[in-house]
Amino acid sequence: MGSPKKNQSKGFFAAMTSGFSVFGNAMHRSINGLLGYEGLEVINPEGGKEDAEEEAHKGRWEQEERDSYWKMMQKYIGMDVTSMVTLPVLIFEPMTMLQKMAELMEYSKLLDKADECEDPYMRLVYATSWAISVYYAYQRTWKPFNPILGETYELVNHGGITFISEQVSHHPPMSAGHAENEHFTYDVTSKLKTKFLGNSVDVYPVGRTRVVLKRDGVVLDLVPPPTKVNNLIFGRTWVDSPGEMIMTNLTTGDKAVLYFQPCGWFGAGRYEVDGYVYNAAEEPKLLMTGKWNEVMSYQPCDMEGEPLPDTELKEVWRVASFPQNDKFQYTHFAHKINSFDTAPKKLLASDSRLRPDRYALEKGDLTKAGAEKSNLEERQRAEKRSREAKGHQFTPRWFDITDEVTPTPWGDLEVYRYNGKYTDHRAAIDSLDNIDGDDVQSTEFNPWQFGNLSEE
Incomplete structure (x- = not known):
């Protein structure tokens, strides 16, 4: 086994692929769609030389369509672009970004x-393996729905966890999430910063993730890697995230630094992860190695980062079994996330499960899904017009904006803090002896705080 330290120059992360087939007229495609992994196709880095040559010459669209799109996008080169027209529902999966945030809870037992x-x-070995574990699910080739402002997602009945997420801002798009059980609390504020480069785009996760381990009050901070979307217009589109992931124990100063190998020619280095757990003096104590789509292991090491004699690699995490030939490449846990089995009593009407476009897509009705999606987006615009006309300001329900602005490697971030009101709400609902028997699936999706408005 090669030493992780010797491989540090190779960079971070084995190509977390996320791509889609492209549909519709090029003029209706959006920069935001590309940044959100809409319209992307996965390159096959494991193919042979002939496959690679074919990929290199294969464009994403017909020549006329491609030229038209290129002319439209040239003016955006070098810009941070986040909001344009959305893409057809055909490339979406029946899940929202708020639900996708909850997928990090699949292997919560590591925390x-x-x-x-x-x-x-x-x-740090356990906590960092938890952070790595979600990337297997994130390689799916479908785009999640963008949340409506005020939309929420609730998750219970999984490892004693209560999870709540909320769309707290529309421009810029920002989400906040909170999870808790008897062992830990998890808090995240998430938004993206982008740089369009012509045939590629860099995506920087300007967010903050904090985990508090309850027994000793240890606070862990996670910094994920940036992502690069390659071949947006010319060639076959694929996604890579070279860089590093850092998990820091803010209480002690210890940290884990993991390097995920970029996907090289013919798949070289794909999925491979290596790195170290360091003490506060930045001395390596444990090495970590494995593949983000399969298994992670650890081993004690010396001051040079070499494995100690008479020690061996020990497995700490292995990916769970998953459905074969699943239409949306879902894991078993992803199916649970869409299930009402993981929903609490008296589900919030703003919950993602209740979105009519998401539900129609899940049932395979693309026409209805597209119509419902357009309707929701227009209602969101109408509510904004009404709110601004009345001089009202949107206020999240379960999270509060703070005065804290925290630096990240890619810019400053306004931090939202969980306000505890959801815990009180859920406790009050769960304490009721008589819950009416209405079918939760019949509840109308309603995230609107200033009127459920139709097109004006």
Whole structure:
């Protein structure tokens, strides 16, 4: 086994692919769609030389369509672009970005183990493996729906966790999330910063993720890598995230730094991860290695980062079994996220599960899904007009904007904090002995705070 330290120059992350087939007229495609992984196709880096040559010469659209799109997009080169026209529902999966945030809870038992663990370095092994585990699910080739302002998602009945997320801003698009069980709390504020480069775009995760392990009050901070979307117009589109992931114990100063290998020619280095857990003096204590789509392991190491004699690699995480030939490449947990089995009593009317476009797509009715999606977007615009005409300002329900502005590697971030009101709301609902028997699926989707408006 090669030492992770010797591979640091190779960079981070084995090509977290996320792509889609392209549909519709090029003039209706949006920069935001590309940034949100709409309209992307996955390159096959494991193909042979002939496959690679074919990919290199294969355009995403017909020549006339491609030229038209290129003329439209040239003016955006070098810009941070985040909001344009959305793409057809045909390329979407029946899930929203708020639900996708909840997918990080699939392997939450790793955080339970981190909380129970007394070894400070093993805590970081468990916590960092938890952060890696979601990338297997994130390689799906479908685009999640963008949340409506005020939309929420609730998750219960999984590892004792209560999870709530909310769309707290529309321009710029920002989401906030909070999860909690007896072992940990998880809080995230998420938004993106982008740079369009012509035939590619760099996407920077200007967000903050914090985990508090309850037993000792340890605070962990996660910095994920940036992403590069390649061959937007010419060639076959594919996604890579070279860089590094850093998990820092803010309480002790220890940290884990993991390097995910970029996807090279013919798939070289794909999925591979290596790195170290360091103490506060930046001395390596444990090495970590594996593949983000399969397994992660750890081993004690010396000051040079080499494995200690008479020690061996020990497995800490392995990907769970998953459905074969699933239409949307969902894991079993992704199906649970859409299920009302993981919904609490008296589901909020703003919950993503209740979106009519998402539900129609899940049932395979593309025509209805597209119409419902357009309707929701127009109602969102109408509500904004009404709100601004009345001088009202949108205020999130479950998260509060703070005065804190935290620096990230890609810019400053306004931080939202969980306000605890959802915990009180859920406790009040769960304490009721008599819950009416209305079918939750018949509840009308209603995230609107200033009137459920139709097109004016």
